[in-house]
Amino acid sequence: MENSLILFIVLLPLVGAILNGTVAATNAFRKKEIWGEKIAGIIAFTAVGISFLLSLYAVFVKMSGLEYISCTPYEWISIGELKVSVTFLIDHLSAVMLLVVTGVSSVIHFYSIGYIHGDESSVRYFSYLNLFVFAMLLLILGDSMPVMFVGWEGVGLCSYLLIGFWYKDDEKAAAGKKAFIVNRIGDFGFLLGMFLIFANVGTLTISGVNEFFHANNSMTFFWTNVAGICLFIGATGKSAQIPLYVWLPDAMAGPTPVSALIHAATMVTAGVYMVARFHGLFLAAPIAMNVVLWVGAITALFSASIALYQNDIKKVLAYSTVSQLGFMFMAAGAGAFVIAIFHLMTHAFFKACLFLGSGSVIHAMGGEQDIRYMGGLKQFMPATFITFLLATIAIAGFPPLAGFFSKDEILWNVFASEHGSKIVWFIGAVAALFTAFYMFRLVYLTFYGNFRGTREQEHHLHESPKTMTVPLMILAALSVVGGWIGIPKLLSFGAIPNFFHDFVGPAVEKFGHVHIAHYSHAVEYSLMALSVAIAFAGWYIARSMFRDLKHKLPDPDKYTGLPRLLWNKYFIDEIYIKYIVDPIKSLSTNVFLNISDKKLIDGAANGSASGWNKVAGIFSKFQTGNIQAYGFYMIFGAAIAVLFVLFVF
């Protein structure tokens, strides 16, 4: 088999997962553990680490000069027209994702060794974590929609298992379940899109689909757009966009490294990656592109505004993630797929760093997550502080850190692209202002001023161990320099090549190129200056409000007006529960349970159970759970069948 190297990249994490999983299962039976958390952590880290090194080799050595390398272990399904082979493909797009995922995963696996220390089910934890990386690699490298879907489902399952990892806590298990159900709605969209494409295109390989829509799109304009929107619905589920974003903030119930890896750096970006992967389809579907653009923009602003008033350190970061994903979709919707992937990469660095930093803070605070009870932590944990600050500067968009280049380019493309819009640019600019504000608010409330927690917490404050701070430093360094590979030519006056664009560009511009309206350099420079000004404004407002916090922060329950709305996240959860969840619940309990299902004995004995009486109407007479009723159904069914026959005659 050619390039069986790729197979090793994909399978190594699976091997790690199986090893640790088997040991976790057998440890439950034995008095003496086969191996404990230490070896489990080392195995998990080694598996992903080697996978990362192999990826580097594959991308920079094997693939140099080539458009792609691929490896086909076997044909999975072959039924009639449908031929699905398990093919792993590294092209210039998946290469970026591959390096980001394996790289960030390695760092976070290493961090987890310190973080999960002392937990009784840490072996299981590492097994899930490795399984996640495996599923993510399937998603990224799979060259056909069904294989991608396997990964898509797999990462969902792992995320769900890891959110509910400490299942002693009911809230956490509930959050896992919520993530699962919301994602099913997204999957429905994805599957529908897949159906539509298969029924019309006849193939499900990604290049085949893109080629079809680019070259000889025989689907009508309407159905092309429907297919695009269906796929995008799938993306909104996985990447937490409106209206399916509600699971992500709750998902923060999981262990912090999981939040960093799955719910910030990798899995949630799968939707963006998918849109970029199917750029051939999306470029042929302008309405779908517009939907992507607007949903992204609205989500970016909406969740950034929620983040303004949150007090839970992880919740702020969660809403920030939703908002940043919105930025990525804005870029994709404007047709700037390269920039979407660029922001995906820089975001992976600084958001993972922020989450791990918050994990370090929570670790030191003994589990406290409320920033109202923190403050002044910078003297206790300098390494965490510096790295957290660097990542914050990056996300806020200060040059020359990573976030500046990617975010500025997003705004520029939205402004100038033929698919973009000036209104969306404005929305994005406001969201960027909010981003700078809430991030610096977080930094000032956490690390500056006086400590506001209990005396006992203060006594225990300490810097985290090396296993946790080293990953922070790596990620902080990447947050600083990560953007330099994508410096726009304009800024360096063409002196430095835009490596990132040159690398990814060919892969996502193969099937059509989006036209960028021509503006003078002056416009571009002034927009760039405006981006910087926005970042400074956000920082300055936050600094003047929170730098030396004299008074206590107000009690959120006493908020009125807009702050109350924001603190309560626009009451979206409540609205969903009242208008969607509750009606479904009452439908299933009042209708399905009653019209269908009688318990054996009491049904037969008294002919009607108490709940049953509530359902009015003639049907109640037939639902006695006894044989006459069941016989009646059969007659009824037979009558319907005979009716069908009668229609013909």
Place this chain on the structure above:
Amino acid sequence: MNEISFNPTFLMGEISLIALIVILTLVEAFQRPIFAFFGTTDTRELDARNRQASRLASIGLMFVAVNYYIFGRATAGEEIILLHNSLKAGGGMYIGKLALMGAGILTVLMSSRYTLSQQIPAMDYYLLLCFSLLGALTLIAAENFLMIFLSLEMMSIPIYALVGLKRLSPRSGESAIKYLLLGGFSSGFLLLGISFLYGTTGSLVVSDVIGRLTFSTMDAASFLSGLGLIFVFIGLAFKVSMVPFHAWTPDVYEGAGTPITAFMSVAVKLAAFAVILKIFAGMDSFGEFDSVIGVIFMFFSLITVIYGNSVALVQKNVKRMLAYSSIAHAGYMGLALAPMAHKIQTVQAVLFYGIGYIAMNMLAFGVLVYLTHKDHYCETLDDLKGIARKAPGAAAMMTIAMFSLAGLPPAVGFVGKVQIFIQLLEGKMYVTAVIALLFSLVALYFYINVIVVMYMREPEKEIKEIGKQSLLPVWLSLALSVLVVILLGLIPSPLLQWSLKWAEVLF
């Protein structure tokens, strides 16, 4: 195709199964007199006798399965019709028979623990099971309607008894009576349908009947044949539990012993579906009547999918939940026939689904049997709470089973569902496909709920140690089914070929 009245090599499997039945009967009947003859009495406890019976039955059935395999392979080259147009043999038929034998063997393996823990006299139980299996095996080979009817009854009557075999449980008796009466009712439909068909075509041989049916002139005779086909469908729809002929299913599944429930849900369903395919999905089209049959399959399958998946949502009892899930699966299998494409791929898809369903459902029920022991009856979701800590292996198996039943990759259930949906898409039935897809996502909720309960809930009461009785056979059955579920999910091409071979011989 040759017509031979009798050729034993083609029937070696059935012959060896009958031999096994005879041996089991003789052992049961004569071991007491033999003990008496030597002046001792059989003082062994029920447990010991049950163990002996389980060993005999499982080894015997495996031997029969080996016979099926050897002689099936040997006769795969030609297809013949035996015993005056009664049974078809040869060709790929042995695939179907091996699938049913597999279901039988898995049932017996898990029964060895169940009969012990529930104090059921095992020899009676295995005898009835073997009879039912024989019925299923001849049913899929039956070539004329009389044989179909006889085999169907031979398969069903032992099951009525098996359902009621848990003598101490009132639910068991009640569900047996329900099943018996409604089963009789459905047989009535089947017989009426057969007599209509005989009346209009003058033949009982399936291929002749289908060939002679004419719907081009819409007269009284073709109306009668139409009714005949519909009634035959109803009789069979009862066995596969399609809505609204399903009503017995939840009660009987809940009341019967768990291994029997498992057997009913897979073997009976697959055998009855093989007959449905033989009659309705054959290469000969029904002319203008095709659209009616198609609508009937679409309508009943769709409400079956909708109903089964919706009602399963609110079940607290896992066996009952699996009963509704089994109803829903019958719906998916029926949906493949809705386009009435008369293609071999349709038959292949349904058979693939049915065989895959054997493995995954056996796995789910097997875990329930494994967790059930003398003082701990594992049936409801509450019983499963927190089981992942006490029995992590069983919980993992159950997770795989639920994944497969839900149709998630990479389990075999996914490939099965994909094929069904391809049938619908190729038949241009997009709305039907979307509804079916929507409800398979609804279904995810209750399947995954089982996983949630096992992994993320605290046990309500102290979970006792898993009993050690006859663990090995149960583990064996779990291991076999889990292997099938995962391997055939990852590499489905062998099963695709097998089901194609079987499909080729059905008509």
